[in-house]
Amino acid sequence: MRDIERLLVAANIVGSLAFGARHDATWLLIPLAAFGLYVVLADRALRRRIGPRHWPSEGFARFTFNTNLYFAVRHIGLGALLFAVAGTLASLAGL
Numbered sequence: 001m002r003d004i005e006r007l008l009v010a011a012n013i014v015g016s017l018a019f020g021a022r023h024d025a026t027w028l029l030i031p032l033a034a035f036g037l038y039v040v041l042a043d044r045a046l047r048r049r050i051g052p053r054h055w056p057s058e059g060f061a062r063f064t065f066n067t068n069l070y071f072a073v074r075h076i077g078l079g080a081l082l083f084a085v086a087g088t089l090a091s092l093a094g095l
Contacts, residue, residue, distance in 0.1 A: 001042060008034060009075055016079040020086030021095060031079045035072035042068050
């Protein structure tokens with residue numbers, strides 16, 4: 001999972017800078033979909049591994065979901081910020 005997270009973060013940073021410089025706002029939907037899919041699939045994989053043991057494992061699954069959700073929201077916000085900064089710098093440079 002950590003390899004997937006690293007790939008998502010790297011693609012988000014590079015894509016936000018590149019598409020921000022081009023002023024292409026449709027890029028902002030791609031990280032939203034990618035991180036959302038990551039959160040849902042990671043949660044399903046964990047719950048499938050847990051199986052029918054509900055009581056202690058349900059709390060761990062909820063904690064992991066919230067951690068992954070915070071990871072996604074944090075990096076979507078970072079990508080939007082980088083997009084705005086790259087767009088602003090490209091406008092100031094006349095690109």
